[in-house]
Amino acid sequence: MRTFTSLLALLLCTAVRAATSGTADVDAMMKAYQGDVPGASLLVIKDGxxxxxxxxxxxxxxxxxxxxxxxxxxxxxxxxxxxxxxxxLLSERGKLSLDDRVRRWLPELNATHDAITIRQLLDHSGGLIDYEDLMPTDTTEQISDAGVLKLLAAEPRAYFAPGTSYRYSNGGYVLLGLIIERASGQALPDFLRQNIFQPLGMTHTLLYQRGGPDVPNRAYGYSDENGHWLRTDQSTTSATRGDGGIYSSIDDMAKWDAALYDHRLLSDASRNAAFSAQNKVTGEEDVDGYGFGWRIHGDVRWHSGETMGFRNVIIRWPKQHLTVVMLTNRNDPEPYRTALAIGQQFLGAKP
Structure with missing residues (x-):
């Protein structure tokens, strides 16, 4: 008959083997990022x-x-x-309404877009022409947010009438960043730092812009060119801000994830709106709808990020209190499938 001590030792050994096996599985899935190559940082949060x-x-x-x-x-x-x-946050504080016409805040925008609302920019139903398609083909200088607004101000066309369809729009989120500035009276990097990053303890996260504070502990982006990694850290669209200019780490993203479960930053109503399908999406794998800054797929809330030299993803299973964040400084491979598979190791079932 086994003693209590021997049973306890057996249970501890079993737990250690299970933990080691799980770690080995994750490391095997991340093999492409190991060694003297552009890397990745991986975070899995379960029950906080x-x-x-x-x-x-x-x-x-x-x-x-x-x-x-x-x-x-x-x-x-x-x-x-x-x-x-x-x-x-600005809506909660009465500084703006999600149903404000965008031209109330950005009167420079072409008058043919007068019906577009802030809400429609948030859920990609504004119909704005992709600003990258409006940039001159010989562009070599980085375009700014003001440059994006100038291009859209001169463009009367639209893909569809506002609120009638879905088309992912980087330009729409550039405009949202400009609206934050005008409604708050603060520069966008300052507003985000003072109202989101600092309150949540995300002390090393920042919206980067040339001439501003340097990025601490910065990863540089790379692309595989014929079997060789070349630094490809910036492109002509890397200076826009509201659509993609933030730098962060998995340690700071853990603090962001925690804030999405309670009202330490946003009210229940605001979080529910962000995580609800505000616009239906068809024809895209693993995307049923779009909320406010989040893709919706069943119980999963996620978003990817891709720019020259970087590919990232955050995947959340809120009901199961599980989150996977995978940040990489390379153009390939795309991380979504790897992060999804890692999450399923801890979920125990497919989403």
Whole structure:
């Protein structure tokens, strides 16, 4: 008959083997990011605790700097959820209404777009022409938010009447960033820092712009060119802000995730609106609808971010209190499927 001590030892050994096996599974899934290559930082949060918090590969190939959980990656379109949160905060404070016409705040916008509302920019139902398609083909200088507004101010066409369809719009979120500035009276980086990042303790997260504070612990972006990694950290569209300019780490993203479960930042009504399908999406895999800065797929809330040299994703299963954040400083592979598979290891079932 086994003694209590021997049974306890057996249980402890079993737990250690299970934890080691789970860790090995995750490491195997992240094999492409290991070694002297552009890397990744991975966070898995279950029931409020980080069950995986690790980094792979390099943040800077030239200086051979390893990626760490404190490494800051350019979030690209994962930034949109922060821009949306800024708009929702201003709405809660009575500084604007989601149903305001966009031209109330940006009268420069072409008069043919007078019917577009802030809400329609948030859920991608505004119908604005993609500003990248309006940029001259010989553009070499980075376009600014003001430059995007200037292009759209000169463009009378639209893809569809506002509120009648869905088309993902980076330009719409650039405009939302400008609206935050005009409604708050603050520069966008200052507003986000003072109203979102600092209150949540995201002390190393920032909206980067040239001439502003440097990015601490910065990862640089790379692209695979014929089997060689080349630094491709900036493009002509890398200076726009509301659609993708934030840098953050998995450590700070853990604080962001925690705030999405309670009212420490946003009210219940605002969070429910952000996480509800405000616009129906068809023809896209794993996307049924779009909220405010979030893609909706069944019980899953997620968003990806891709820009020159960076590919990222956050996937949340709120009912199961599970989140996976994967940030990478390379153009390939796309991280969504890997992050989804890692999440399912802890979920126990497919979403």
């Amino acid at each position: 605790k980080a069950v995986v918090r690790r980094s792979y590969g390099l943040a800077n190939l030239e200086s051979h700097e390893a990626a760490t959980p404190a490494t800051n990656y350019r979030l690209a379109s994962v930034s949109k959820q922060f821009t949306a949160a800024g708009i929702l």
